[in-house]
Amino acid sequence: MAESTSEAEAEAELEAETELEAESEGKVQAGAGAESAEGAGRDPEAVSRFVEHFAAQLVEAGMPRMPARVFAALLASDTGALTSAQLGEQLQISPAAVSGAVRYLAQVHLVSREREPGSRRERYRVHSDQWYEALTNREAIMKRWEDALREGVASLGADSPAGRRLSETLAFFEFVEVEVEAMMARWRIHRDQLFGGD
Numbered sequence: 001m002a003e004s005t006s007e008a009e010a011e012a013e014l015e016a017e018t019e020l021e022a023e024s025e026g027k028v029q030a031g032a033g034a035e036s037a038e039g040a041g042r043d044p045e046a047v048s049r050f051v052e053h054f055a056a057q058l059v060e061a062g063m064p065r066m067p068a069r070v071f072a073a074l075l076a077s078d079t080g081a082l083t084s085a086q087l088g089e090q091l092q093i094s095p096a097a098v099s100g101a102v103r104y105l106a107q108v109h110l111v112s113r114e115r116e117p118g119s120r121r122e123r124y125r126v127h128s129d130q131w132y133e134a135l136t137n138r139e140a141i142m143k144r145w146e147d148a149l150r151e152g153v154a155s156l157g158a159d160s161p162a163g164r165r166l167s168e169t170l171a172f173f174e175f176v177e178v179e180v181e182a183m184m185a186r187w188r189i190h191r192d193q194l195f196g197g198d
Contacts, residue, residue, distance in 0.1 A: 051072040051091075054068075054072040054076075058071065064104060066097050067102075067105050069101070070102060070105060070111075070124075071101075071105055071126065074087075074125070074126040075126055075131075082124060083122070083124075084122070102124050108134065110131050111124050111125060112124070112125050112127065139177065142173055142176070145173055146170055149166050149167075149169055149170040150170060
């Protein structure tokens with residue numbers, strides 16, 4: 001109960017901060033707010049179409065709708081970072097919706113929170129060199145699946161039809177784990193060749 005109370009307090013604080021943000025930003029210009037200045041020359045409707053289309057692809061792949069929209073908006077911003085007020089204005093969603101979406105995205109390591117220098121406001125950032133790695137780097141999950149499958153093989157018997165099926169599944173996950181690690185190492189070299197090192 002204390003946990004849900006602290007969550008409610010955090011939500012209320014975020015909503016209050018968002019309202020203050022909107023006031024201090026002059027109610028955030030229509031469209032993409034402060035983002036429109038940095039993305040001058042871009043067609044806001046084309047950006048919005050991309051955000052909704054990419055979000056739809058993420059939803060189809062299993063991501064909840066609101067986190068998908070917030071993630072796509074961050075990805076499409078020139079800086080890769082937006083405040084709660086900017087996200088709310090751009091996507092026409094409530095502060096609570098932004099908060100819930102960001103919480104989900106932070107838990108799956110797709111975005112990070114950062115304080116604006118000299119301000120209490122938070123910005124939410126997608127790191128261009130990390131978000132796709134978070135999608136492929138599921139080592140902890142894979143290990144848990146592998147452990148559960150090993151248990152299953154032992155329980156069902158390696159020679160039973162179900163045991164053989166689990167053994168094959170286990171071998172697949174072990175194979176994928178090694179291959180993904182090697183592939184990501186190759187990708188980092190390739191990325192540095194294409195875009196330069198850090």
